Amino acid sequence: SNPNPSFIGKKLSNLFFYKNRLGLLAEDKVIMSEAGEYFNFFRTTVTNLLDTAPIDVGVAAQNVTNLESSVGFQENLILFSNGGQFVLRGADLLTPETVSITPITHFAQTTGVDPIALGSNVYFPFSRGKYSGMREFTLSATGDTYNGADITSHIPSYIPKNVIDIAGSSTEDVIAVLSNEEKANLYIYKFYWRGVEKVLSSWCVFSLTGCEIRGIEFIDSTLYILADRNFSA
Numbered sequence: 001s002n003p004n005p006s007f008i009g010k011k012l013s014n015l016f017f018y019k020n021r022l023g024l025l026a027e028d029k030v031i032m033s034e035a036g037e038y039f040n041f042f043r044t045t046v047t048n049l050l051d052t053a054p055i056d057v058g059v060a061a062q063n064v065t066n067l068e069s070s071v072g073f074q075e076n077l078i079l080f081s082n083g084g085q086f087v088l089r090g091a092d093l094l095t096p097e098t099v100s101i102t103p104i105t106h107f108a109q110t111t112g113v114d115p116i117a118l119g120s121n122v123y124f125p126f127s128r129g130k131y132s133g134m135r136e137f138t139l140s141a142t143g144d145t146y147n148g149a150d151i152t153s154h155i156p157s158y159i160p161k162n163v164i165d166i167a168g169s170s171t172e173d174v175i176a177v178l179s180n181e182e183k184a185n186l187y188i189y190k191f192y193w194r195g196v197e198k199v200l201s202s203w204c205v206f207s208l209t210g211c212e213i214r215g216i217e218f219i220d221s222t223l224y225i226l227a228d229r230n231f232s233a
Helices: none
Strands: 014-018 021-026 029-032 055-058 067-073 076-081 085-089 100-105 116-118 121-128 131-139 146-150 163-169 174-179 185-194 197-207 212-219 222-228
Touching: 014 067, 021 067, 055 100, 067 116, 085 146, 100 146, 116 163, 121 163, 131 174, 163 212, 174 212
Parallel strands: none
Antiparallel strands: 014 021, 021 029, 029 055, 067 076, 076 085, 085 100, 116 121, 121 131, 131 146, 163 174, 174 185, 185 197, 212 222
16 A cells, blocks of 8 residues: 555665755656655545555656656756656645646757756756757746757857866856767857847867866866876877
């Protein structure tokens, strides 16, 4: 009468926190812990469905869907799969009875790289043959549609394929992109918004001679780089 959560026996693809719950992604399922009890995925009673009970829901899609990552965005949870995006919604109080998952867009994305939220937008990379692109995921002014503008449309053959890491700073309005093809280079996107108008959208590359970059992360305005100086070229 109190079944196992659906992630049992499946490969976990991502972890997240959302509205005081620990969440897991496994194939096409979203599993969230009891509210406030991050390590409990079982109902405390089966006679009543409590608002605090764990949540275990699947996405409804025509094709096979494997959820890869998630980002809290505009009071909703955006789920990214191998072939599209979904939004997980709930009422002011997220409960098993109010939760719903709806497909919103069908943009391809690079697997294995978590999207990042900066300001009022979400950014994620995608493959463009021998090269990579980057999308800027936004919610329309009316609040009912999502869009993913290609912010690399003016440089389609600039960023190498196989992006493995991205990092960004909302303080500096900058994003750094690392490709597995050129681990000594960081591709930098600098942007600036004036109200609702983007007045700057530029790309450049920084090269770290003699280094192989393993990972990048922004903390406030500082970009921290983990690099290997002793790799074999």
